[in-house]
């Protein structure tokens with residue numbers, strides 16, 4: 001078994017399965033995506049560490065466990081249309097692309113969006129489309145989405161994103177009044193005007209900056 005494949009298998013066992021994550025689709029997806037291909041080259045040996053890692057523009061690639069937890073909370077099916085806000089390195093988008101045919105992801109830093117798109121193409125995730133822009137406004141042309149994952153913490157759940165959820169759709173997003181500590185919530189659209197919100201626990205994310213997020 002190759003070096004990174006071995007580290008990846010250890011990550012699955014020690015960080016995900018050991019913490020009780022049982023969703024086989026999600027475990028298989030994280031076991032398929034080469035996280036080292038989305039990690040800055042100087043940190044490649046730390047790619048499977050049990051923590052977030054710094055990337056360009058002072059942003060982060062999320063901890064594998066958090067990516068797995070949020071992905072599992074989306075309850076994805078292969079034909080779901082998925083929107084990610086906060087592409088960052090492109091790693092979580094690749095995990096989503098392993099599970100679903102149609103993945104759309106938005107990043108506010110052009111440098112990150114371009115690098116992520118190049119990495120996704122190189123690793124074969126041609127079913128993931130990256131857009132540079134403010135993800136709090138969603139992606140009108142591609143809505144509605146069966147699942148929306150927001151990888152940065154905002155003061156509240158953006159109304160525009162709620163409106164771009166399909167009925168029956170799920171959104172997982174960190175929210176809270178602090179810039180660095182949030183609670184992870186799952187919002188489920190029950191009907192045209194009804195939404196159900198569940199608390200999934202405390203998390204730490206970089207700020208969601210945009211029209212329906214924090215101001216710059």
Ligand code: SAM
Nearest residue numbers: 061086087088089091092107108135208209210
């Ligand atoms: N999912 C990423 C990965 O796998 O590497 C990690 C994302 S990082 C924790 C959060 C990202 O959200 C950052 O790259 C940040 O620039 C981006 N971001 C923050 N506010 C945003 C917004 N309004 N629209 C799009 N991206 C945003």
